[in-house]
Structures are given as structure tokens and as C-alpha cells.
Amino acid sequence: MSTNTRTISSLAAPVDETRHEDELARGLRAADDYAFAAIYLRWGPLVHTMATRSLGDPHEAEDVTQQVFLGAWRGRAGFRPERGPLGAWLVGITRRKIVDALAARTRRLTLMDSAAHSADAFARKDAVPEDVLDRVLLADELSRLPRPQQDVLCMAFFEDLTQAQIAERTGMPLGTVKSHARRGLHRLRGALEQSRSSETAA
Template identity: 50%
Template sequence: MWGGLQVLAASVAAVTTVPDDRLGQGFADGDEPCLKEAYRRWGALVYTVASRKLGDAEEAKDVTQQVFVGAWNSRKTFDPQRGSLKTWLMGITNKKIADALTRRSRNQRDVEALTSVTGIAEQSAPASESVVDHLLLTREMESLTEQQRLVLRMAFYEDLSQSQIAERTGLPLGTVKTHTRRGLMRLKKRLEVDGEAHR
């Protein structure tokens, strides 16, 4: 999709200079040439801001794609009378960056929580091993029963207590505790088996 956006920008060979206010109104009205022009003007800015805050070029490309696709899909919510298109796009950019950082933090917390509970010491492993560990944990989570998976995801991804999980799911607190314990024990056994297999 990033390549598609580059082609989109490149296809604007000779764009008539349009004032920002008219560009914003055209964008809100669904005028596709205005999308192309908005990307031509501010695509590099969005990418640069995302790249600096995330420190990852590929992730910044994804965020840039999300910003323009998301802005175009929600263009009816943009009101040119309340602010410029550039300001609106940068607001979306900051939100997408925050979302990306939150996902990154949750993934890291997920790995740390599981490795802590299962007793697997997280040593200073190469980045490639960390990625493998994360993929392994994700795969093993899929092997759990639906309710075990639900309870553990709510605990790790949403940082909810067992009481909060019980309240949200409607399950008895004892059932939540049982699913948590059994799910973690099953993960521990699976991870220990996989660990032995890779020694």
C-alpha cells in the first residue's frame, strides 16, 4: 500500500496550486485529486514525524498509510471551517503514532508477563530470538480453549484484574481464576517442551 501511495503522489505530474482552504473543502467533498495533492504536500511530513517518534522506518511507512487511508475514509468528519487539512492530518498522525506505541508496549508486556509466570528467564537474547519468542507465545495462546484465551488476553493486553475480567465477561470469579491458572500451566508446559526441543 505504501508503494501505492508513492505511485499516487507520482501520478500528480502537474498539479495546479490550490489554496489550502479550497484543498480542504475538496478533500471533505470526496474529490480524489485533492487526496493526491494532500499526500503530495504532507506525505513526507507525516512519514518524518512518525519515523522520528517510532524510530522504525517500516512502522513509519505503515503509519503514513494508515493516516491517509483513515483520513480519506473519515473525510466527512473533517470540517474545513474549524481548521486546516494539514492540522487535521497531523492530529490523525499523532493518534496513529500513539496507537502504534501502545501496541508495541502491550506486546512487550505480554511477553514479559508470560515469561515471568512460566519461569522462563528473559536473558539478553538477540532481537531475532525475541521475535521468535513472541511468535511462539502467540501461537501457543491460540492452542488454549476459547475461554482461557479470552481471560489471558484480557489480563495481558487490557491489563485487567481477575475481578474486572469476571465483571466484564459475566463469569464467576472462581471460573476466571481457574481459566487463568489452567491456561498459564498449559502455556508453561508447551513452552518448556518447545524450549527442550530447541536446545
């Protein structure tokens, strides 16, 4: 694709928004940028409204909207007109992306709850040694991460920011934020698993 959602508005200026849905569907399957721009103009507000109502967060809704249309472009070969209209296909993608966003939110909240539990255990005199050790190890490994990964994970874990919000706060591209989060979590997981394996062997 030679354009992205940031340039769709400029592409769409001369586009006839009254083009028939079947024509837009054919244009999408043919990788027609102008047809895709018209599709975005026609269904973008609906997708964003669905995401906002489900997620209650405009930043997450914007992220989901971008993912829906990126997914539609990349998966355009999988659209089958005989199975239903283009609008229904886009709504189906939207629902799946919303479910993914809610699942990611749940994972973040679970991690935060775990971190808070470990912090409470560390503060109690009767703290379980394993909980204290996990907390110390987590803090130590987090401090060893490259600064960008450390900052992204701290904002996600302790401030409950979405990746879109982190990108807005830091000025980093959303893809860069996702990459830092993925690499940081992978490194933390590996370090903790290696530490626990060492304890078991001892």
C-alpha cells in the same frame, strides 16, 4: 475510494502541488482523487517524519503514514474548515495514530515479558505450578493454531516484530498479517480462559 496510497504517486504526477489549501480541502470533502493525491504529496513527508521521530522505526512509520491518510480519506466528512486548516487536521490524526502505535508496542512488550517470565519459572526448580501450567497451556494452544497465525504470533511475541515488518518478511499483505494476529490472539485467549474455568470448576 478508487485508489490507495500505493497509486497516489501515479495519480499525482499531473497534479499542481501549489493548489491552495482551501481548494484541496474542498476536493477532499468531494472525494476528489487528484486533490487527495496532492494532499498526500504536500503533507506525506511531514506525517512520515513525525512518525519516524516518535516511533524510531521506519517500518512502523510507513504503517502509521498509510493509516493517517486512509483515516483522513475515510473521515473526510468530519473535516471542518472552521475549526482549523487541513494541515493541522492531518497533524492531529497523525498524533492519534502515533499514540495508537506506541500503545500497541507496549502491549507486545508486555506479552513478551509475560512469556519470558513464564519461561524462567518453567526453568526454576521452585517454579510456581500455576506459572508452569500457563506456560505449557500457552505453548500447546499456540502449536494448535493454523500455521499462518502461529507464525505471525511467534514473530510478534518472540522477535518483537511489528506487523509491518512481519508483512515485509513473509510477503503477506499487511491486512492479512493483522487478521492472522487478531484471530490467533482471540483463539488463544478463549482456550486459556476455558482451561482456567475448567480448573476452577474442578
